Amino acid sequence: MAVEVVMPKLGMAMKEGTVSLWSKAVGDPVEKGEAIASINSEKIEMDIESPAEGTILNIAVQEGQGVPPGTVICHIGDPNEKIKIDEPVAVETQLKIDEQEKPKTKESPTLPMGDRLMITPVARKMAQAANLDIEKIEGTGPGGRITKEDVQKVIEERDSIPVNTEKRIVPPKPAIESQQQIPVMGMRNIIAKRMKESLQSSAQLTLTMKVDVTDLVILQKQATETLQKHDSTKLTITDFVAKAVVLSLKEHPKMNSAYIEDNIILYEHIHLGLAVALENGLVVPVIRNAENCTLRQLSNKGKELARCARDGQLPIEDMQGSTFTISNLGAFGVEHFTPILNTPETGILGIGSAYDTPLYIGEELERRTILPLSLTFDHRVLDGAPAAAFLQTLKRYLEEPITVIL
Known part of the structure; x- marks a missing residue:
């Protein structure tokens, strides 16, 4: 009996999924677990694997077509197996029917299915x-x-093919670039719309600050060496910043809020969003109740969410409900930048690339490590002074790193 392959539901909020690419054609043999198609829904892109061994009997949903979760997109079965009449007609069959109904035109050459x-x-x-x-x-x-x-x-x-300049000179024609x-489709389209909406629906302002993290770098290396004697945990500077952000938000609750319908909503819990860059877009996994996490727990949860995001296995529920977001472009050599709010959140912190520079410590000139920070906030919720106070608190935690792990 033929096996139905359906559009999966990639989260409770999913209303439609789109087939972006078929890797197999009708008549192709497939193994169980073999990728047969790529699908996308908002910020999720993933491959659909064959649930059984057999042959692709029909393709019911074309590339680029969106359908609700649970819709049958193809059938897999024995090569000569017949599909029930009330089941979806294969795309290839429908195309043949359509062609018979249209006036005959010159057909373009097609490849055999095996050479699709x-x-x-x-x-x-x-x-x-x-x-x-x-x-x-x-x-x-x-x-x-x-x-x-x-x-x-x-x-x-x-x-880039050079033009033969020895040919007869002809009058120049207007250059056509x-x-x-x-x-713009799929994830890129969703990001484009949300970024535009963010800038249009909020009053965004960005403050920058430099933090001396020399002592933090030393502590981070010591902590990592100690932890790796017991397991593979590796603490990063971003992990320390995330913990310091959580502690700072507890002292400045207005930064852990949202502006919704002319109301400022102060959140009881801190749900920390961590921006993760993908090959074709950006997602923001969420660490829920981050105020209850230790530094090590924040590190482990953040790395696991990032791994799932890059593998296309992150549920939509894990990308919703953040109350404050962190975005790190330090790996690209960027120092200060202007992150865009993940609305309706009040704040987002941008982490730049750390660098060494000589600084006076008292009367002595020393080599110190500086970490640039950029805070974008919604000016409708709070003014520049309280936003700067949040940055100062964050700076204090990072420059006295022992307070982050106590």
């Missing part, structure tokens, strides 16, 4: 816009899939 080209939707549209033959593009993605980088490479190589049109 795998290409991402974005790459396909880029290739069409640039008038490229996708059959001549070499794919470097999984299973030979053609990616947007592959198409971009072909376009750049084509545009080569353009690419990349559709």
Whole structure:
């Protein structure tokens, strides 16, 4: 009996999922656990694995089509097995029916199903816009899939071919700049809308401050060496900053709030969001009730959430409900930047790249490590002075790091 493959529900709030790419075609054999399609829903992108061994009997949902959770997207069974009449018609079958109803036109060459080209939707549209033959593009993605980088490479190589200057000189024509049109969809589309809404719906202001973390770096290395004797835990500077943020929020509860419908909502608990960069976007996993976590627990939970996010296994519930967010661009060499609020939150802290510089400590000039911080806050909730006071409290914790672990 044929096995139904359905659109999974990636969280309680999910209303629709989209098939972004089919890795298999009708008639292709599949193994149990083998990836057969890629799907996305808001900030989640993942592969769907075959629940059974068999053959793809039909494909009921086309690439780019969104359907509610639970919708059958294909069937897997024995090669000669028939699908019930009341079940979805295969995309390939429907296309044939549509073609019979349309006036006959010159057909473009197609590949046999066994040689079906795998290409991402974005790459396909880029290739069409640039008038490229996708059959001549070499794919470097999984299973030979053609990616947007592959198409971009072909376009750049084509545009870099030198012009033969020995040919007859013709009157110059107005230059037409080569353009690419990349559709904004999936996660990128959601991020674009939310960032625009954030800037339009709040009064954002950013303050910057430099913190001397010389003693913190020493403590962090000592703590990591001690912990790794017992397990693989590795504490990072970001872990210490996260704990210091939680302690500072407890002293400045107005920063742990939200502006909703002309009301300031003060939260009882601290749900700390940690921005995680993905290949095609950004997600913010949430450590709930962070005020009850030790430094080590914050570190372990943060790393586990980040791993799940990068593997596409993070439930939507774990990306909702944060009350304050931390974003770290230090690994990219950025010092100060302007993070955008994860509305309706009141604050978001940006961590820059630490650097060494000579500083006077009393009368002596010493080599010290400086960590740049950027705090964006909603000016509707609090003014510059209380926001600066929050930064000063955070600075105190980081410059007296023993207070973070006591």
